[in-house]
Structures are given as structure tokens and as C-alpha cells.
Amino acid sequence: MPVIVLEARDFSSPLFLVRTWEILSGCTTFSLAASLEPSELNKNASNLQHLHTFRIFCMFTWCFFFTLTLLIHILSVIQFHSLIPISWKNLTVTAAVLGALMCLSASVVFPWIIMDHQQVSPRPVAAAVASCITFLAYTSESYVLGTQALEQRGYMGSMPGLLKIIQLWGGCQMIPLLLETVSGPPNGVHTWQLVVSGVSYGACVLMSVVTLVVILGDFAGRCFLPFDRFLAGFSLIGVLLYMVATVICFSKILQLREQQSIPDKSGELVIMETVVACITMLAYSVDLAFAIKLLCDRSHL
Known part of the structure; x- marks a missing residue:
């Protein structure tokens, strides 16, 4: 079949321009970050493990x-997305909003790992x-789509x-934080706390991925349970798991306060984990309220 390309006026549309902006700035960002030498990040040897873990996180983001934006942009230009067996409108909104959240995290984490009180090279600052x-x-792009x-x-809009x-963003943040806590130096955190936190975060990430696959693939009608009950159950489980994880985070803060010899970086990691856990638990709680309201409205029909 012939390939249909956008008309001339579509190349000046806000959506086309903003996606072009994303591609150019994203390429510039990871190119600058990939060209950095270890000495340009931080001269403090005690922070090398932090640099390794979180630099991988930023580069992956x-x-x-x-890559995802480039594929979406190309498919939009040649009008080929109608042949892909996914929900295109849900995919574009998810990519834009999740991309904004993940790039916000990288924009906070990357300056944190390049901080050097003596000297900062120009290239890390440019990145x-x-x-x-x-x-x-x-x-x-999120605003334009909104x-x-x-x-x-x-639905994702x-x-x-x-x-x-x-919720998916919160789970993605917990992965490097938990890996850093496990692989880092001893910081007084009990093993059972790490295991329970890891199980909670892993289960919630898995539920978020399953939900996203069902929505993007338009598989809601094939679920063995009604989709609204399916989402309500996931939201309830997420609230309970993140309540446990949040309590553990606050207990870690209390433990670190009692141990004055713990490095500052460990305390910062625990604070970051606690903030993200609270935000994610709030997202699950509000989502559960929406799900319960939807179930109640349908029961009265």
C-alpha cells in the first residue's frame, strides 16, 4: 500500500514541532553525558558507586x-501507525507524560551526582x-495532548x-534506589526491610506494566474479570504494599538518625525513597477512590 505522508501544514503543527524538539534535545543530552570522563563527574572516590548506578539510570532514561519518541515521530509522519496493533492515542499520551516525569527525575539526579564543591566541568553542566x-x-507535548x-x-489521558x-514512574524510581541500598556500604538497614521493600516495589511495578499492556493492547475485553474490578483490585493491592513500604522508609530514617557515622549520601537516598514512596502511595489512593466510584456508579445502573 502507498505510504501517506503528512501535508505541508502539518509540519508546522505544535505536536510536530514539540516532538522534533524532544528528539534534538534528547540526542544532545545523552551525547553530552556519554562523552563525560569519570573525573568530570565527581572527584570524591566514595561516591563512585552512586555515580555508576544513577548514571546508568539517567542514560537509560x-x-x-x-528512541521511543523518534519511532513515534516517524510513524506519525508517514501515517503508518494505523497498522500497528496498539492503541496509538494511549501510547502517545503515556510516552509524553512518562517521558516528562522520567526526564524530571534525571534532571534532579544527574546534577546530584555531578556535584563537586571544588570544581564542576562545563560538559556535565551542559548535560x-x-x-x-x-x-x-x-x-x-503533554500539554498539547491534554x-x-x-x-x-x-484512557491514559x-x-x-x-x-x-x-504509579509506574514511582516504581521506576525505586529500582535504582533499592539497588543502590543493596550494593552500597552497610548503612544499618535490616535485611528484612530490604526484602519487604523490594517485594512491594517489584509487585507494584509488575502490576503497572500488566495494566499498561492491557490498555495499550486493547485487551480489556479479553480479561477474565471485568476491567474496572481488575483495576480496583490492583489499586487496593498497591495502596497496601506502598503503605508497608512507606512505614519501612520512615523506620529507616529513624535508624539513620540514631547512627551518626552513616554517610550523608545514605541519608539522602532514604529521604528520596521516602518522598517517592509517599507520592506513589498517594497516586494509588486517589486511583482507588476513582475505581470505587466507578464501581458504585455502575452498580446503580
């Missing part, structure tokens, strides 16, 4: 969303600035869909 510009680009009608945005994107 920039490279993954650059951090480029990451912030990339975050603004994805935020702009101005469309709900039918064009799909609604409030429950956005909450599920926040």
Missing part, C-alpha cells in the same frame, strides 16, 4: 525516550541543562490514566 530542556519538551478532546487522548503513569 534519555536513550529510551529518545544537566540539556536534560532540563528535554523535560520541558515532554511537558509541552488540550485535545478526551476521545483523542484515550484521563485522570485515572495519568495516576497509573505516576
